Ligand SMILES: Nc1nc2c(c(=O)[nH]1)N(C=O)[C@@H](CNc1ccc(C(=O)N[C@@H](CCC(=O)O)C(=O)O)cc1)CN2
Ligand SMILES: Nc1nc2c(ncn2[C@@H]2O[C@H](COP(=O)(O)OP(=O)(O)OP(=O)(O)O)[C@@H](O)[C@H]2O)c(=O)[nH]1
């Protein structure tokens with residue numbers, strides 16, 4: 039809850055740029071009064087569209103449009119909200135905002151409407167995050183998952199875990215208060231069974247959350263290898279259009295090229311890079327440096343080799359990516375090898391028996407590409423369309439992992455030391471980690487970090 043009485047905020051809530059209609063939203067105790075100053079003193083029926091003329095502080099006409107009044111708490115933010123729906127031009131909408139500010143509103147910060155909805159218990163933190171995810175969704179699949187979270191699918195699962203955890207804590211802490219009976223309760227077995235159940239259920243939620251994050255963020259795949267191996271050709275083949283320049287000149291690609299595609303709903307961030315070699319060319323050197331930057335940030339590396347080269351050791355990353363070994367040190371990245379130009383080498387297209395995760399294909403003819411696509415879905419752990427019930431973020435996964443670790447530690451305390459007090463402490467830690475997900479418990483600057491990444495007006 040805010041410590042001071044909230045002020046009234048205003049922002050253009052529709053996307054920047056031109057559109058048929060644009061919406062300015064006011065939220066706070068003075069929303070109705072400020073709207074009245076723009077439209078003149080008149081009655082408004084709650085939640086009903088009224089046609090109105092919007093005027094500035096000097097009585098000058100700004101626009102005509104619709105006005106909607108949502109008295110709190112029955113509004114998106116839980117406060118008094120007024121929407122001014124005008125024509126969707128930036129000058130008009132900015133002038134409307136300025137007129138509201140003139141009458142005492144303050145321009146809203148990024149995400150401030152959603153933050154107020156959260157603070158007023160209109161939604162929990164995962165739901166607020168889901169709004170941003172829904173807006174940012176790049177595929178139908180990720181939009182569907184975000185909507186699941188917005189409607190509370192993720193929060194419900196987390197809350198179920200918390201409720202069971204609380205039951206367990208009540209029992210354990212009651213037993214601690216009667217030390218002479220503690221040993222009995224621990225050996226009874228009920229606590230251990232409940233704890234085991236809880237760990238299993240938290241594991242299931244973690245799996246779903248991982249799927250939800252995969253759907254939201256996709257897999258970042260860096261295509262790397264020697265010049266002319268066919269990296270850009272592979273990028274184009276996967277993207278389905280001529281995104282990158284392809285020529286027979288070694289060293290064609292210099293800049294990092296990005297393409298966002300999807301495999302049956304799995305978002306893939308494809309990154310094509312400059313061919314790796316020692317080069318005296320300054321521009322090419324910079325391209326190669328950037329290629330290594332991308333490799334370090336990848337989820338997976340797609341190393342492309344020309345299958346006409348017969349003397350390559352496919353198991354040795356340092357020879358596939360010719361650069362000082364130190365560049366590759368500490369690089370613990372899953373790798374898929376592509377033996378390209380199978381049409382020229384005569385290699386049969388498809389998966390190779392060894393090393394693992396190696397595929398022969400032709401970027402030029404498309405032969406063998408389908409097997410690579412299937413492989414990428416498999417290694418990503420993608421379960422296919424319709425399998426993610428909610429979207430999730432890294433911070434949710436981290437919190438679930440922390441909760442699981444605490445529960446596991448608690449189980450150890452119970453089995454190895456029959457230590458009820460230590461178990462109670464671990465259960466408390468697990469609950470706190472889970473409550474960080476929904477925002478029932480929030481650490482220091484978490485809210486600021488989450489809401490500041492939203493757009494203004496959201
Ligand atoms: N014009 C407009 N369209 C919009 C929004 C908006 O703020 N304005 N939304 C903004 O994101 C989304 C819809 N979300 C909303 C969520 C709750 C309430 C609301 O008034 N809730 C009340 C009453 C609920 C009811 O009548 O069932 C409440 O929760 O008490 C409004 C919009 C998408 N479309
Ligand atoms: N026949 C055949 N030619 C291919 C195949 N893949 C790429 N090529 C050709 O190989 C040459 C190099 O292809 P690119 O895709 O530009 O190779 P690259 O790895 O991106 O090269 P750099 O950007 O220079 O590092 C071009 O002439 C392509 O047409 C393939 O599968 N079969």
Ligand SMILES: [Mg+2]
Nearest residue numbers: 269270290291
């Ligand atoms: Mg290239």
